[in-house]
Amino acid sequence: MFRLEKRPTPSKFWLYATPPVAVILTMIAGGILFAAMGKNPFEVIRTIFWDPVFGEFAFYLRGQLLVKAGPLILIAIGLALGFRAGIWNIGAEGQYIMGAIVGAGVGLAVFPTESRWIFPVMVVAGAFGGWAWAMIPAILKTRFNTNEILVSLMLVYVAETILAKASTGFLKNPEGMGFPGSRNFSSYPAAENAFLYEPLGLHWGGVAALVTAVLAYILLTRHQAGFQIKLAGQAPRAARFHGVNPARLVVMCMGISGALAGLAGLFEVTGPAGQISIDFNTGYGFTAIIVAFLGRLNPLGIVLAGFLMALTYVGGEMASTNLGLPDAAIQVFQGMLLFFLLAVDVLTNYRFRLHVGAH
Amino acid sequence: MTRPELLRVEGITKAYPGVVANSDVTFSIGEGEIHALLGENGAGKSTMVKMIYGLVRPDSGQMTLRGQAYQPSKPAEARRLGVAMVFQHFSLFEALNVAENVALGMENPPPMRELAAKIRAVSEEYGLPLDPSRMVGDLSAGERQRVEIIRCLLQDPKLLIMDEPTSVLTPQEVEILFKTLRQLSSEGTAILYISHKLEEIKSLCDEATILRRGKVVATCTPRERTAREMAELMVGQALKTPERRLGAKGEVALGVSDLSVESPIPFGTSLKGVSFTVAKGEVLGIAGVAGNGQDELLLALSGELRASADKVRIAGQPVGDRGPVERRRAGLVAAPEDRYGHSAAPDMSLVENAFLTAGVRKGLTKNGFVDWAGTRKFAEEIIAAYDVRTPGPDVAARALSGGNLQKFLMGRELMQGASVIVINQPTWGVDAAAAAQIRQSILDRAGEGAAVVVISQDLDELLEVADTFAVLNEGRLTKPRPTEGLTMDEIGLMMGGAHGMEVAHHVA
Structure with a gap:
């Protein structure tokens, strides 16, 4: 029989080996799942992991990678700072939506004014929207000791309801012939988050994500x-004793992750999504949780993990259009990744020992 | 006196990754014998008794119990064969009463009323006053230990293992315990007694096995040896007694007046009107049985617990409402008792742990950025000055043995040039040689003009370093008295005598 035994020091090898091993295990388990659905597993895996980068349509899909990875990275870095400190903001999706609504709202309010200050002000407003939404669980936690996991998660559904109201009510396009959704930012240049370099899929959101990753890395190291963030997470x-004020840390970490999620939402709604619509959000706020852990809560790891997760999005989309795979199967596939990551992660701090039975 | 052999341990070896805890250990215990297992921290005493109690399996070697091969695979099996153990750290539920706690440790507990009667009978028989219906959360450490002992005695053991039993007791409680142990011994129960308190061993034990670095280095009859001889066998070298440099006492460096704070710890002890002053160059020793407000006093002095400003003054400056950072800046450093998770972050490196408290006074931040090179240098200085055994400053704190980590943490606080130093349990879990060194550095800092508060449960330690002596009892501090001329009896009375003696009357 095998027994888990705590290692005297965490294994450096498994710390870095865990993500690739988890990816391989996901491919195997996912392959079995796809085979059970009557698909050729090798073809599906190739479609997801190979085609977007090297396949026939790679010239277009490569750009899509950064488009998808950008918001994931931006949100995941904010979450990772909190997770490191033991503060569990699960509601980034809600902060992402609120950032988009507030930021887009500012832009739409001044439509059709043209000024180069409009977009920067919208960016600030987007960050503010996410920050303010995150302050609700933060202040409830510090004042009334509520659980930030539950409160932030429930606020996602509140934000979704506000989003539905926005796209069918207060932000609806007055010239939209009654269709839900706001004005499209592609027809409002002062407020548009246009591509800076289209072949790479680079827009301001991608720039923000990469800059944030570097800044977060410097902050942590x-x-x-x-x-203090690391210390609070490891030994509260x-x-x-060091002098950290726990309440201030909660407010800081929730604030940073909320603001970054809000930024991501603003960049998304003014760029790739183009407008506030009832379903412009594609679950980045939740997927970013997987990205944060897949990247070992390390900003540079998160950049890699963000691209990997973007690959499963882009490749998954390909697989569903080309091979007729249901969306749910792709979500299961992404979920498996987190599951295997956490399972293999045990090996960082523990090792298997052969248990010598009684004789 | 030859007794029939009860337990024989032969050639036992146990290795962990990186350390050999026990190597070829051989000794035997006779029926009814009180046998001491002596050794410094890390000498392998705990591993040895865990093997006897079935918690750990030896790699090689054998044990025999009354001539039969003895190989317990779990504690339940050891207990069935008549081996019981009282751990240093109790495993009791504070929210349950005594009888319920005892029942939880039994394989087939009898009905509660029957059990309560049994507990009363045993406690009366062995002079261990204990009321089965009291909540464990309300008991003193000494009384909690009695719960553990009675739990063992109900199983009618042939061998009772006691791991450092007196570290939590007042001198009067130690006397009660020893009386019980002697009575057990005279009735034929053997006792394996682990301790590093040599005077106790001299007065209690029949035989002693001395371990050093996992090996048996000597066996002796404690009554025929001096404490110093045994200590030197344990350490393997001659011991130095700390020297006190007598400096003139200066003005008051730390003043605490009428300090009352609520305990943040469940079942903790709130401080009630604590007042004292410590002058430059003075060492104030604060004794008391664990759980009488020591942790709370440290938190209130370090700044983790706050009060109103004028309750705590450093060099006349009111800091009672200030946090740890500002108090360090004002000149106070503090060292809490719990190494794993309080005074150190176990998963962080020694460098990071050096920054944990030294950042402020050693000027290790610039514009909020950490000077890691400077921090590493400071960590290396501590490692060199305090002889911390570690492969380097980058290993995780939890990879160090308890004693080595303690040396590092003491060095970290004592090398910051603070004007006020507060330490809870400076030598807890540290071997004799290192303990002497830590005490010496405390005295050196005092000699240089620092005001020092040492909170400890080790009376010998306090008497060695302290100029003035006070006792924390249920959150209240007695008036500090000069250490010179204090007798053990007086100290015991300051400590509140033996806790829970009043219950004895109900029983009798």
């Missing part, structure tokens, strides 16, 4: 606040 009592 060099700055006192990063040290030691953090208080």
Whole structure:
């Protein structure tokens, strides 16, 4: 019989080996799932992981990778800072939606004014929207000791309801012939998040994501606040002894992750999505949780994980159009990735020992 | 006196990754014998008794119990064969009463009323006053230990293992315990007694096996040896007694007046009107049985618990409402007792742990950015000055043995040039040689003009380092008295005598 035994120090090898092993296990288990659905597993896996980068339509799909990876990375970095500190913001999806609504709302309010200040102000407003939405669970936690997991998660559904109201009511396009959805930002240049370099899929959101990754890396490795975040997550009592104010840390981490999610929402709604519509959000806020863990809560790892997850999105879409695979199967596939990651992660701190039975 | 052999341990070896905990250990215990297992921290005493109790399996070697091969695979089997153990750290549920706690440790507990009667009978028989219906959360440490002992005695053991039993007791409670142990011994129950308190072993034990680095280095009859001889066998070198440099006492560096704070710990003890002052160059020793407000006092002094501003003053400056960072800046460093998770982050490296408290006073941040090179240098200085055994400053704190980590953490606080130093349990879990070194550095800092508060449960330690002596009892501090001329009896009375003696009357 095997037994788990705690390692004296965490294994450096497994720390880095866990994500690739999890990806391989996901491919195997996913392959079995696809085979059970009557598809050729090798073809599906190739469609998801190979075709978007090297296949026939790679010239277009490669750009889609950064378009999808950008918001995932931006949100996941914010979440990772909180997760490191033991603060579990699960409601990034809601903060993402609120950031989009507030930011887009500012732009739509001044339509059709043309000024180069409009977009920057919208960016700030987007960050503010996400921040403010995240402050609700943060303040409830620090004042009334509520659980931020539940409150932030439930606020996602509140945000979705507000989004539905926005796209059919207060932000609806007055010239939209009664169709739901706001004005399209592609026809409002001052407020549009246009591609900076289309072949790579680079827009301001991608720039923000990559810059944030570098800043977050510096924060965690060099700055006192990063040290306090890690300390609070690993040893809360030691953090208080060090001088960390737990309430302030909750407000800071929830605020950062909310603001980044709001930014992601703003960049998405003014760029790839184009308008506020009832379903412009595609679950990035939830998928970013997987990205954060897949990237080992490390900003640079998150960049890689963001691209990997974008690959499953883009490739998954290909698989569903070309091979007729249902969307749900792709979501199961993404979920498996998190599952295997957490399962294999045990090996970082534990190892298997052959248990010598009684004789 | 030759007793029939009860337990024989022969050639036992147990290795963990990176360390050999026990190597070829051989000794035997006779029926009714009180046998001491002596050794420094990390000498392998705990691993040895865990093997006897079936918690750990030896790699090689054998044990025999009354001539039969003895190989317990789990504690339940050991208990069935008549081996019981009282751990250093109790495994009791505070929200349950005594009888319920005892029942939880039994294979087939009898009905509650019957069990309560049994507990009363055993506690009376062995002079261990204990009321079965009391909540464990309300009991003193000494009383909690009695719960553990009675739980063992109900199983009628042939061998009772006791791991550092007196570390939580007042001197009077130690006397009660020893009386019980002697009575058990005279009735034929053997006792394996683990301790590093040599005077106790001299007065209690018949035989002693001394371990050093996992090996048996000597066996002796404690009554025929001096404590110093045994200590030197344990350590393997001659011991130095700390020297006190007598400096003139300066003005008051730390003043605490009428400090009352609510305990943040469940079943903790709130501080009630604590007042004292410590002058420059003075060491105030605070004794008391664990759980009488020591943790809370440390939190209130370190700044983790706040009060109103004028309750705590550092060099006249009111800091009672300030947090740990500002208090460090004002000159106070503190070292909490719990190494794993409070004074250190176990999963972080020694460098990071050095930054944990030294960042402020050693100027290790610039514009909020951490000077990791400077921090690493400071960590290396601590490692060198305090002889911390570690492969380097980058290993995780939890990879160090308890004693080594303690040396590192003491060095971290004592090397910051603070004017006020507060330490809870400075040498807890540290071997004799390192303990002497830590005490010496405490005295050195005092000699240089620091005001020091040492909170400890080790009375010998306090008497060695302290100029003034006070006792924390149920959150209240006695008036500090000069250490010189204090007798053990007086100290015991300051500590509240033996807790729970009043219950004895109900029983009798």
